[in-house]
Amino acid sequence: MVGLRGRCISVCWHLDSKPTEEKARMLPAGVFLVLSCWVVSLVLGVPPIETQPEQVHISYPGLHGSMMVSWTTFSEADSMVEYGLLGGKLFELVAKGSSAVFVDGGSEKRKLFIHRVMLTRLKPGSTYVYHCGSEAGWSNIFYFTALNESSDWSPRFALFGDMGNKNPQSLARLQKETQVGMYDVILHIGDFAYDMDEDNARIGDEFMRQIESIAAYVPYMTCPGNHENNYNFSNYKNRFSMPGDTEGLWYSWNVGPAHIISFSTEVYFYVDYGLDLIVKQYEWLRNDLEQANKPENRKSRPWVITMGHRPMYCSNNDSDDCTLFESLVQLVEAYNFVLISGVDLELWAHEHTYERLWPVYGFMVYNGSKEEPYVNPKAPVHIITGSAGCREKHDGFIPDPRDWSAFRNSDYGYTRMQVFNSTHLYIEQVSDDQNGKVIDSMWLVKDQHGAAAWA
Numbered sequence: 001m002v003g004l005r006g007r008c009i010s011v012c013w014h015l016d017s018k019p020t021e022e023k024a025r026m027l028p029a030g031v032f033l034v035l036s037c038w039v040v041s042l043v044l045g046v047p048p049i050e051t052q053p054e055q056v057h058i059s060y061p062g063l064h065g066s067m068m069v070s071w072t073t074f075s076e077a078d079s080m081v082e083y084g085l086l087g088g089k090l091f092e093l094v095a096k097g098s099s100a101v102f103v104d105g106g107s108e109k110r111k112l113f114i115h116r117v118m119l120t121r122l123k124p125g126s127t128y129v130y131h132c133g134s135e136a137g138w139s140n141i142f143y144f145t146a147l148n149e150s151s152d153w154s155p156r157f158a159l160f161g162d163m164g165n166k167n168p169q170s171l172a173r174l175q176k177e178t179q180v181g182m183y184d185v186i187l188h189i190g191d192f193a194y195d196m197d198e199d200n201a202r203i204g205d206e207f208m209r210q211i212e213s214i215a216a217y218v219p220y221m222t223c224p225g226n227h228e229n230n231y232n233f234s235n236y237k238n239r240f241s242m243p244g245d246t247e248g249l250w251y252s253w254n255v256g257p258a259h260i261i262s263f264s265t266e267v268y269f270y271v272d273y274g275l276d277l278i279v280k281q282y283e284w285l286r287n288d289l290e291q292a293n294k295p296e297n298r299k300s301r302p303w304v305i306t307m308g309h310r311p312m313y314c315s316n317n318d319s320d321d322c323t324l325f326e327s328l329v330q331l332v333e334a335y336n337f338v339l340i341s342g343v344d345l346e347l348w349a350h351e352h353t354y355e356r357l358w359p360v361y362g363f364m365v366y367n368g369s370k371e372e373p374y375v376n377p378k379a380p381v382h383i384i385t386g387s388a389g390c391r392e393k394h395d396g397f398i399p400d401p402r403d404w405s406a407f408r409n410s411d412y413g414y415t416r417m418q419v420f421n422s423t424h425l426y427i428e429q430v431s432d433d434q435n436g437k438v439i440d441s442m443w444l445v446k447d448q449h450g451a452a453a454w455a
């Protein structure tokens with residue numbers, strides 16, 4: 001086919017050198033060949049460069065002054081990030097990392113090279129410009145701001161779950177808001193792409209290209225959902241780079257005045273992948289909450305926030321687990337850690353709706369007071385935000401909300417959260433269906449954190 005392209009170019013060039021009448025006589029054939037050439041080019045496109053980086057995204061590895069840059073190539077290449085402070089000399093710093101081969105579980109056994117480079121000694125709060133790749137191909141240029149390491153600042157989050165490759169309705173608004181600097185962190189609370197392993201993981205590739213426009217600019221922190229379950233969550237485990245050594249199944253990290261715990265609700269549902277995961281996660285969660293709750297730690301990071309995909313409570317009508325009183329995710333609550341450790345806020349997705357709950361524990365509502373339910377509440381507050389948009393569209397609600405349901409809405413959208421300081425946390429829900437209108441908001445105010453707050 002390259003020969004045909006070459007022949008097209010040569011005929012076009014040849015036509016220019018002919019006398020006018022001869023040109024006119026040859027024109028139909030010439031036009032045909034030029035058109036053929038154009039069609040062939042359209043069909044063939046540009047030959048793929050398999051060492052060209054794509055699907056660039058960043059995450060916070062949990063170490064002071066660091067940021068992980070991850071990307072994909074389709075053949076082997078070096079792993080480098082060239083970067084520098086915004087306004088300084090471009091690419092004056094270089095960091096090197098490595099790549100790991102990920103073989104998808106589908107019939108084609110497609111092979112992806114997942115590159116990871118950790119940037120260290122970043123200046124907190126400074127903005128860096130970077131590209132990644134190797135001498136065999138570089139990415140576009142992106143930028144990010146290194147996280148402020150102190151506990152005395154007010155990080156801003158975008159939160160959502162259940163965003164798909166098809167119908168990711170909230171993505172455009174999130175792209176613009178991320179790129180103008182409205183967020184410090186994005187939390188994607190499970191269910192990606194629908195599904196990353198489909199079409200021999202090409203859907204995963206497409207999705208990771210789609211989210212590059214947000215995930216290459218701010219740390220994109222994740223937890224697994226049920227749509228990641230195929231081949232033992234291998235697409236999830238390989239494509240994302242979360243802190244810790246569990247391939248992103250469970251981990252925790254600190255940002256501003258918050259300690260954030262991400263865990264897998266899926267260990268309770270996909271037990272074929274190992275009952276031991278339930279035990280391991282249990283041990284880890286107990287230990288992590290014990291550490292987070294030590295007086296010196298709780299003093300600097302007073303807010304303890306969890307995120308997991310499937311909610312404990314909901315009032316949807318799809319007969320899903322959270323509508324049942326014997327919900328498997330209730331096991332987490334049954335551990336009692338949540339209460340003993342005084343977890344302040346629990347973030348969920350899975351239901352393709354938004355729902356804000358009253359402070360609830362053991363199916364009982366424990367508002368701070370009748371007038372100010374979220375001022376010094378006596379139980380954790382739950383938010384379900386799984387309406388970013390996917391091919392499964394919306395979920396419905398049961399007609400009569402449960403006792404614990406404070407507000408619910410099924411518009412496509414996402415949640416904004418800001419942890420202002422040690423006592424004040426703000427949450428608002430954005431409706432994409434209503435052109436970005438804020439349809440719900442809440443101030444969670446806590447003068448005291450930990451188990452003592454429940455007294």
Ligand SMILES: [Fe+2]
Nearest residue numbers: 191225226350
């Ligand atoms: Fe889900």
